[in-house]
Amino acid sequence: MKESLQVKVREQLGSRQSRRLRASGLVPAILYGHGEKSISLTIPDSQVKHAVQHGARLVDLSGDVTETALIRQVQWDAFGLEVLHLDLSRVSADETVEVVLPIHLKGTAAGTREGGVIEHVKHEVRILCPVVSLPEHLDMNINALHLNQEMTLGQLTLPAGAKLLADADEIVVHCVKVKSEADLAAAGAGGAEPEVIVKKKAEAAAEA
Amino acid sequence: MALMPKRVKHRKSQRGRIKGNATRGNRVVFGDFGLQAMQGGWIRAQTIEAGRIAAQQYIRGEGRLYVRMFPHKSITARPLETRMGKGKGEPAAWVAVVKPGAVLYELGGVTEEQAKLCMARLAHKMPIRVRFVRRRPA
Numbered sequence: 001m002k003e004s005l006q007v008k009v010r011e012q013l014g015s016r017q018s019r020r021l022r023a024s025g026l027v028p029a030i031l032y033g034h035g036e037k038s039i040s041l042t043i044p045d046s047q048v049k050h051a052v053q054h055g056a057r058l059v060d061l062s063g064d065v066t067e068t069a070l071i072r073q074v075q076w077d078a079f080g081l082e083v084l085h086l087d088l089s090r091v092s093a094d095e096t097v098e099v100v101l102p103i104h105l106k107g108t109a110a111g112t113r114e115g116g117v118i119e120h121v122k123h124e125v126r127i128l129c130p131v132v133s134l135p136e137h138l139d140m141n142i143n144a145l146h147l148n149q150e151m152t153l154g155q156l157t158l159p160a161g162a163k164l165l166a167d168a169d170e171i172v173v174h175c176v177k178v179k180s181e182a183d184l185a186a187a188g189a190g191g192a193e194p195e196v197i198v199k200k201k202a203e204a205a206a207e208a
Numbered sequence: 209m210a211l212m213p214k215r216v217k218h219r220k221s222q223r224g225r226i227k228g229n230a231t232r233g234n235r236v237v238f239g240d241f242g243l244q245a246m247q248g249g250w251i252r253a254q255t256i257e258a259g260r261i262a263a264q265q266y267i268r269g270e271g272r273l274y275v276r277m278f279p280h281k282s283i284t285a286r287p288l289e290t291r292m293g294k295g296k297g298e299p300a301a302w303v304a305v306v307k308p309g310a311v312l313y314e315l316g317g318v319t320e321e322q323a324k325l326c327m328a329r330l331a332h333k334m335p336i337r338v339r340f341v342r343r344r345p346a
Contacts, residue, residue: 053345055345074345076344078230078231078234078308078309079229079234079244079246079308079309080234080235080244080309080341080344102345117269117270117272118316118317119272119316119317120239120316120317123343193212193219193299194213194214194215194216195214196215196216196218196219197215197216197217
């Protein structure tokens with residue numbers, strides 16, 4: 001689904017001005033692409049959060065700039081609470097874009113009834129996809145996943161005209177046996193004190 | 209058994225200071241949910257282990273727990289009732305240096321309700337303020 005963002009052209013540039021904008025509830029952004037001049041923008045914080053939290057890729061810009069854009073990058077603060085900056089790139093409907101999409105698992109794996117645990121190894125995938133068929137996420141059905149089996153990127157159902165930009169043999173999810181408490185304790189067991197790395201005298205003399 | 213490095217270059221380290229927020233390791237990477245530090249501090253190996261056990265006992269083999277911190281730093285202590293001087297004390301504990309924003313534990317393969325309950329149990333073991341976090345949108 002396309003989200004719409006009300007944008008204003010930003011005249012004041014620089015980190016100090018950006019900080020002031022953020023304090024007043026606006027998010028600094030930049031729009032670039034198609035060989036045209038890049039434009040610095042501001043977008044209301046609430047609209048940005050809504051678009052980002054809903055996993056929107058394509059956004060309709062209105063206000064000072066009327067265009068369709070792709071969210072290229074989102075910069076977060078250290079706690080992941082606030083969006084600091086947004087990178088938008090111009091796109092047209094007939095274009096193909098490179099995007100990173102999240103992979104969502106659907107269903108319940110048969111392996112969980114066989115004493116296994118689902119391990120979601122790969123959460124995101126890079127694909128080349130036409131703008132018109134760009135989804136918010138990719139789904140993978142894991143109903144047929146048994147114990148000690150895995151599903152790979154090649155088993156993903158891609159949108160029409162999309163191409164995978166990663167190794168198709170890469171594991172997305174697998175069902176493995178649960179590690180017992182004893183195994184975990186054994187893995188963590190060590191000596192009373194770590195070994196100290198010391199250069200031996202002969203080695204030091206050889207180096208000199 | 210509490211965590212500690214296998215090999216070290218020096219047995220003892222200086223205390224150092226925790227400055228700024230975590231710029232790496234501040235997002236959920238392996239699981240779906242996480243426990244994020246809101247304060248900086250030292251977390252002892254025993255505390256990390258206590259947290260792991262509290263969470264592991266709750267999830268009981270349903271999901272997968274990831275521990276995202278490791279105690280790389282040794283802390284020395286002087287024996288009780290000893291006079292000052294005679295050099296730095298002997299290593300007494302190992303700690304993980306945590307900056308605000310760092311993700312300490314992650315959990316995958318469970319529902320959000322289960323993850324929240326599990327992380328709440330785990331949070332009680334932590335000596336610093338923490339919060340429950342979800343995976344950030346890609």
